[in-house]
Amino acid sequence: MTNGPLKRKLRMGLVGGGQGSFIGRVHSIAACLDNRATVTAGALSSNPERSKASAEDYDIPVSRAYGSYRELIEKELALPADQRIDFISVTTPNHTHYEIARAAVEAGLNVVCDKPMTFDLKQAEELAAAVAKSDVVFALTHNYTGYPLVRQAREMILNGELGEIQVVRSCYIQGWLRTRLEESDQKQAAWRTDPTKSGAAGCFGDIATHAYNLGRYMTGLLPAEISCHLKTFEQGRKLDDYGTAIVRYDNGGLGTVTASQISHGRENDLFIEIDGTKGALQWRQEEPNVMVVRRNGHPHQLYTRDPNAGFMNASGKAACRLPSGHPEAFFEAFANIYTAAFDAMIARSQGEKVERRDTIYPNVHDGVEGMLFVQQCVASSQQNGAWLPMKHAAPRR
Numbered sequence: 001m002t003n004g005p006l007k008r009k010l011r012m013g014l015v016g017g018g019q020g021s022f023i024g025r026v027h028s029i030a031a032c033l034d035n036r037a038t039v040t041a042g043a044l045s046s047n048p049e050r051s052k053a054s055a056e057d058y059d060i061p062v063s064r065a066y067g068s069y070r071e072l073i074e075k076e077l078a079l080p081a082d083q084r085i086d087f088i089s090v091t092t093p094n095h096t097h098y099e100i101a102r103a104a105v106e107a108g109l110n111v112v113c114d115k116p117m118t119f120d121l122k123q124a125e126e127l128a129a130a131v132a133k134s135d136v137v138f139a140l141t142h143n144y145t146g147y148p149l150v151r152q153a154r155e156m157i158l159n160g161e162l163g164e165i166q167v168v169r170s171c172y173i174q175g176w177l178r179t180r181l182e183e184s185d186q187k188q189a190a191w192r193t194d195p196t197k198s199g200a201a202g203c204f205g206d207i208a209t210h211a212y213n214l215g216r217y218m219t220g221l222l223p224a225e226i227s228c229h230l231k232t233f234e235q236g237r238k239l240d241d242y243g244t245a246i247v248r249y250d251n252g253g254l255g256t257v258t259a260s261q262i263s264h265g266r267e268n269d270l271f272i273e274i275d276g277t278k279g280a281l282q283w284r285q286e287e288p289n290v291m292v293v294r295r296n297g298h299p300h301q302l303y304t305r306d307p308n309a310g311f312m313n314a315s316g317k318a319a320c321r322l323p324s325g326h327p328e329a330f331f332e333a334f335a336n337i338y339t340a341a342f343d344a345m346i347a348r349s350q351g352e353k354v355e356r357r358d359t360i361y362p363n364v365h366d367g368v369e370g371m372l373f374v375q376q377c378v379a380s381s382q383q384n385g386a387w388l389p390m391k392h393a394a395p396r397r
Helices: 023-032 048-058 069-077 094-106 121-133 148-158 187-192 203-219 314-318 330-349 364-382
Strands: 010-015 037-043 087-090 110-113 138-140 165-173 223-231 242-249 254-260 269-276 280-284 290-294 301-304
Touching: 010 023, 010 069, 010 330, 023 037, 023 087, 023 330, 037 048, 037 069, 069 087, 069 094, 087 094, 094 110, 094 121, 110 330, 121 364, 138 330, 138 364, 148 203, 148 269, 148 280, 148 290, 148 314, 148 330, 165 203, 203 223, 203 242, 203 254, 203 269, 203 364, 223 364, 242 364
Parallel strands: 010 037, 010 087, 087 110, 110 138, 165 254
Antiparallel strands: 165 269, 223 242, 242 254, 269 280, 280 290, 290 301
């Protein structure tokens, strides 16, 4: 597949994703799923030897397996324009996102960054300012926004099919940190529970941000205030492993965000329920190809992911790759973030003006709001659930 007027695949520079990584491999698969990109270069580990040793896992030639992200940027920019990378994907632990993403932005490279965008709100604001001064495309992989029925629901809600949205209930429930897994050699647990690497929040920074973002993405409601209680149930752990927040929205609506990493038997159970004056809907990530819509006095409607069905709207259809009945899930949703960002990258390469705020993919403004959410949740919990403002300059719709 060619990329329209570009007539070639986009060239990806992968930062992170070395041996033992989970999310780096996901990024590489998602970026290449539609044959629109290829992993061309990488700085795959903070350990230069491990970085180079991991290169063959991605078919990266030794000459373009770099020992650091700085070396990657410097040497790629020294190559002729028709050889260098088009974008960098940041797939490293949270505390390194800012320095890598900012260096790429200032070098004029497009960026796809894993979430949360930065370590804290100050870094997020500085990164957003750097993006604003540039013309780069910046995408944030809140990947659950890429599911076809999430896009379907978003268009339905924004078109008023559920009426005025009054209540949003979103949860992300896991159980993998029920014990002190971080005390073993489990790499994923170690950095996620370390405040020097994960940031001010544990469970809430890792997965509650997804639940909160999903509600914002699907409804467009603007938050006004938030109250939160965080708890560390596993004794000795340094960061929260459970929490609940209440959100007051500008329109008078209410939202709740609950996240757990200590609930027995729960895997990646992200689910959301939205109540409007004309109807309500429910979607669950572990059963992503089904959405329930309810209206009093009517049979419950079961929406299935079917790009050929008349009930699917344009946004839902555009996010599908397969006919109905063939499950589409995590990788495809992740790829939908990439493919939308690719469209913008190609438009930029052709000299076109690119929309960077109200995009179908999460962007740098969503990243800032995510860090504001984490900061205010932690601060509210420290003040016994005090109501704190959720306003920020120029919020996304």
